[in-house]
Amino acid sequence: MNMARKRNEADGKSRGYRLCLLLAGILLVSAVLLSGCGAPKAAEPDGGAESSSSASETAAVDDGDACVIAADDFSNLQLSDPTVPVYDRYTLSERRAKGLTTVMPDLTPYKEGKVVYLTFDDGPDDKNTPAILDILKENGVHATFYVTGQHAELHPDVLQRIYAEHHAIGNHSYDHDYKKLYTSPDAFLSEMERTDEIIHGILGVRPLILRAPGGVIGHFTKAYEPALKASGYVEHDWNVSSADAAPNHPVAQDFIDNIDGQTDQPVAAHAAIILMHCSEGHEETVKALPEIIRILKAKGYTFGVVTPMTPQPW
Numbered sequence: 001m002n003m004a005r006k007r008n009e010a011d012g013k014s015r016g017y018r019l020c021l022l023l024a025g026i027l028l029v030s031a032v033l034l035s036g037c038g039a040p041k042a043a044e045p046d047g048g049a050e051s052s053s054s055a056s057e058t059a060a061v062d063d064g065d066a067c068v069i070a071a072d073d074f075s076n077l078q079l080s081d082p083t084v085p086v087y088d089r090y091t092l093s094e095r096r097a098k099g100l101t102t103v104m105p106d107l108t109p110y111k112e113g114k115v116v117y118l119t120f121d122d123g124p125d126d127k128n129t130p131a132i133l134d135i136l137k138e139n140g141v142h143a144t145f146y147v148t149g150q151h152a153e154l155h156p157d158v159l160q161r162i163y164a165e166h167h168a169i170g171n172h173s174y175d176h177d178y179k180k181l182y183t184s185p186d187a188f189l190s191e192m193e194r195t196d197e198i199i200h201g202i203l204g205v206r207p208l209i210l211r212a213p214g215g216v217i218g219h220f221t222k223a224y225e226p227a228l229k230a231s232g233y234v235e236h237d238w239n240v241s242s243a244d245a246a247p248n249h250p251v252a253q254d255f256i257d258n259i260d261g262q263t264d265q266p267v268a269a270h271a272a273i274i275l276m277h278c279s280e281g282h283e284e285t286v287k288a289l290p291e292i293i294r295i296l297k298a299k300g301y302t303f304g305v306v307t308p309m310t311p312q313p314w
């Protein structure tokens, strides 16, 4: 009798323990699905296994929703908070293989008051991008990084840090080669897909936003827009340019003046999308950034990150 009771108690304890484990597991999965992407994933066999120490520090101090992961049918993307990045857990080839849609639905843009989107193209590098991330963190603001596949491959740890610190990541082609990119929508999209695969290999998610290198004007024909939509991408150019990539070697004060002047124009009153660069050679952009953020805050802007719901700049 005693032995049997003991065994029953033991079984009961073991069942309780298994139930607790199951509940903890469900809670953990729900937390990941709901709050999204506080830290880079660690489960893929190649790449992305280690988060940098700075990334984990930030994940610990940051709060709020990390990001939103698109539903299988993209039905959860009509959002109203312009500060939360949005990603897809599947690559396009995974969506095709699973029979899931790849087409981005029509979305209503954010109707927020006065939002500025700081965007940094052509990175990540291992010097200017981390310096920019430090400044953004010090100022408590978020930004959008349009990365190339080539740079993501070279600096996966910096890409992980961008992600872990809740900035948005967009696709900016594999190697920024206009001649290859703009021969046809298919050529453009196959480079974007290649870059998605690289980003997905590092983070476990792919961007739903992209920026055409050099902008769409003079590059896109009418055929590009429907092709992008069919592949679940939304493109954003900019309406404020720091001109930090101008050929005459401008300096930090020029970028500050450009942004200060252009954000007073009516086109930027509702949504100012600012073009800057964070790659090699852009030390002057790093130098200008604290003053740029100070001016934008003084003008009453809040800081958003680009998502498929971000209003078009024009």
Ligand SMILES: [Zn+2]
Pocket: 121, 122, 172, 176, 213, 214
């Ligand atoms: Zn670029």
